[in-house]
Amino acid sequence: MSRFVDRVTINVAAGGGGNGCASVHREKFKPLGGPDGGNGGRGGDVVLVVDPSVHTLLDFHFRPNARATNGRQGQGANRDGAQGEDLELRVPDGTVVLNTEGEVLADLVGPGTRLVAARGGHGGLGNAALASKARKAPGFALLGEEGETRELVLELKSVADVGLVGFPSAGKSSLIAVLSAARPKIADYPFTTLVPNLGVVTAGENVFTVADVPGLIPGASDGKGLGLDFLRHIERCAVLVHVIDCATYETDRDPVSDYDALEAELAKYTPSLGGELADRPRLVVLNKVDVPEAKELAEMVRAEFTERGLPVFEVSTASREGLRELTFALGAAVAEHRAAQPILEPTRIVLRPTAVDDSGFTVIADPEQPGGFIVRGERPERWVRQTQFSNDEAVGYLADRLARLGVEEALAKAGAVPGCPVTIGDVSFDWEPSTPAGIAVLMTGRGSDVRLEQNNRIGAAERKAAKKARRAPGAGDPFEDEDFEE
Numbered sequence: 310m311s312r313f314v315d316r317v318t319i320n321v322a323a324g325g326g327g328n329g330c331a332s333v334h335r336e337k338f339k340p341l342g343g344p345d346g347g348n349g350g351r352g353g354d355v356v357l358v359v360d361p362s363v364h365t366l367l368d369f370h371f372r373p374n375a376r377a378t379n380g381r382q383g384q385g386a387n388r389d390g391a392q393g394e395d396l397e398l399r400v401p402d403g404t405v406v407l408n409t410e411g412e413v414l415a416d417l418v419g420p421g422t423r424l425v426a427a428r429g430g431h432g433g434l435g436n437a438a439l440a441s442k443a444r445k446a447p448g449f450a451l452l453g454e455e456g457e458t459r460e461l462v463l464e465l466k467s468v469a470d471v472g473l474v475g476f477p478s479a480g481k482s483s484l485i486a487v488l489s490a491a492r493p494k495i496a497d498y499p500f501t502t503l504v505p506n507l508g509v510v511t512a513g514e515n516v517f518t519v520a521d522v523p524g525l526i527p528g529a530s531d532g533k534g535l536g537l538d539f540l541r542h543i544e545r546c547a548v549l550v551h552v553i554d555c556a557t558y559e560t561d562r563d564p565v566s567d568y569d570a571l572e573a574e575l576a577k578y579t580p581s582l583g584g585e586l587a588d589r590p591r592l593v594v595l596n597k598v599d600v601p602e603a604k605e606l607a608e609m610v611r612a613e614f615t616e617r618g619l620p621v622f623e624v625s626t627a628s629r630e631g632l633r634e635l636t637f638a639l640g641a642a643v644a645e646h647r648a649a650q651p652i653l654e655p656t657r658i659v660l661r662p663t664a665v666d667d668s669g670f671t672v673i674a675d676p677e678q679p680g681g682f683i684v685r686g687e688r689p690e691r692w693v694r695q696t697q698f699s700n701d702e703a704v705g706y707l708a709d710r711l712a713r714l715g716v717e718e719a720l721a722k723a724g725a726v727p728g729c730p731v732t733i734g735d736v737s738f739d740w741e742p743s744t745p746a747g748i749a750v751l752m753t754g755r756g757s758d759v760r761l762e763q764n765n766r767i768g769a770a771e772r773k774a775a776k777k778a779r780r781a782p783g784a785g786d787p788f789e790d791e792d793f794e795e
Contacts, residue, residue: 315465315541317369321427324352324377324393326453329433332385333446344446345387346436350380352429352456353393357406357415359422360399366463369398377427380453383435393429403468403545409460418468426461430454433695439706449703451695464541469507469520470643472546474575476567479554480596482506483626485521488636512640519639520546543586547646548639549575550592555603564595564610590642592620594635599625672719681730682723682740684716690734698736717742 327349334342355377375398381390406415406424415424433451440447473481489508506521522542543549551571553564575586593614595607607623614621620638624631670686689711696707711717711733720731720740731740 315366317366317373317463318460319369319373319375319398319463320458320460321355321398322374322376322458323355323427323429323456324379325455326350326352326430326432327380327382327390328453329435329438329450330383330385330388331436331448331450334386344436344440345385346450347383347385347387347389348435348438349383349432349451349453350390350392351432352380352453353377353395354425354429355427356395356397357400357404357417357424357426358397359402359404359417359420361402361420363399363401365401366404366465369463377429377456379456380429380432382453383432383450387435387437389435390432392432395429398426400463401465403466405464405466407462407464409462411462414461427457427459430456431691431695444706447702447706449697449700449706451703452697454691454694466544467507467520467522467542467546468518469542469546470517470646471510471519471548471550471639472543473519473521473550473552474543474571475552476554476557476562476571478557479552479567480626481521481552484552484594484596484624485519487626487629487632488519510636510639512636515640515644517640517643546589548592548642549586549589550594550639552594552596554597555595555606556597556600564606565613568593568614590646592622592635592638592642595621595623597625597627598623598630599628670714670716670719672716672723674723675730675732678730678732680726681732681737682720682725684720684731684733688714689716693734693736 329349330346332344332346334345336342355375375396377396378393380393383390400417402418402420404417405413406417406426407413417424431454433453435450436447439450473484475481485506485508488510508519508521510517510519520542551568553567555564578586595603595611598604598607604623611621611623622631622635622638624635626632670684670689673683673685675681675683692707692710697703721742725731725740725742727741728739730737
């Protein structure tokens with residue numbers, strides 16, 4: 310048995326970027342081949358795409374987790390890593406994307422509409438891309454970024470021009486069956502319709518869609534009887550039609566009280582897409598007038614609805630009485646609504662250049678650590694994520710970038726002193742402003758940086774000289790009084 314799912318929670322994870330490669334070209338008779346490490350590939354995005362052939366969110370109900378592929382790591386010989394493939398998730402037309410707090414992120418309407426739900430991580434640069442006049446052969450590469458991970462809520466809101474609302478068994482399914490080619494399930498018990506049914510209706514030159522919304526009851530706006538699940542499907546409707554059962558056997562109900570009860574629920578419901586349901590035009594359909602008692606009741610209450618300024622139509626889905634007049638009235642109301650809508654213009658690409666005085670980061674005091682500071686900004690946080698902290702040369706490169714960006718100067722203005730804790734992203738360190746920046750980088754061995762740590766370890770050349778000195782006739786051990794690391 311097929312199922313209709315109109316609300317799901319999914320977890321999407323974009324692919325991570327590949328790491329850059331730290332490699333030096335090695336070839337016979339070319340001792341100074343230079344760096345040739347390639348860049349890492351970018352991670353794949355997770356993209357939501359509207360597909361007209363998809364009508365439910367059932368696939369996400371059974372498979373709520375989606376992940377794009379990672380980018381490949383760079384290699385030597387200037388070979389860049391392959392990029393991760395984007396993962397496209399097909400969603401129905403009319404899907405609304407929300408975050409876990411209920412904020413609407415996107416309203417996906419129209420075939421082919423796309424939304425990047427999670428962005429892939431940037432690939433790290435290889436040492437070939439990091440080479441400069443100061444660093445002829447960098448002994449490090451940048452790490453790839455992790456892909457974005459998000460938890461999203463998908464809600465399906467029916468895309469229809471006319472919404473039929475009413476109590477259970479009011480005859481909404483029968484009405485849409487005779488107005489269009491739709492064939493919904495029809496039975497003589499309440500809540501036969503559990504999912505919205507859509508039908509296409511033609512009235513002269515006007516063609517519009519009608520949605521048969523499942524039956525509403527008092528308390529629907531508070532979630533009673535799955536009311537919120539039903540009410541969301543009328544948010545897009547341009548015209549609301551009250552289908553009232555004039556042949557009900559319940560003695561405590563009458564057409565006017567049914568109308569007032571449903572209007573109270575519509576007034577309490579706040580559409581997440583904005584606007585108010587009270588602004589939508591209404592029509593009243595007094596149904597089942599083929600029953601003599603229902604015909605008499607419809608004639609009695611018609612005047613009261615007319616006094617309220619509501620168009621009233623007495624119809625019968627069995628004898629098809631009044632259906633032609635209702636069809637053309639709906640077509641005229643939809644045409645009037647469409648004419649009142651603003652003319653859609655092509656989407657304009659807006660370029661917003663960075664302001665001259667925008668440094669791209671901010672420095673604030675750390676509320677959890679006295680005397681500490683937090684640096685926030687897209688570029689500093691991305692640079693920290695891409696740094697391999699086990700490599701001193703990579704840490705020195707990060708310090709140079711932060712200094713050129715103005716982070717050290719901003720920390721000093723904020724009152725930072727040497728040794729105070731500074732947090733950037735997920736990394737905390739003790740601030741040492743003495744690290745120089747710019748092109749005057751001290752030349753050291755690959756993977757090391759003398760600015761970060763003064764190492765007293767004796768190098769191979771000094772060991773060799775000491776060995777020769779010890780073997781010289783009458784020479785003692787020049788290091789016998791010194792402590793050094795073997």
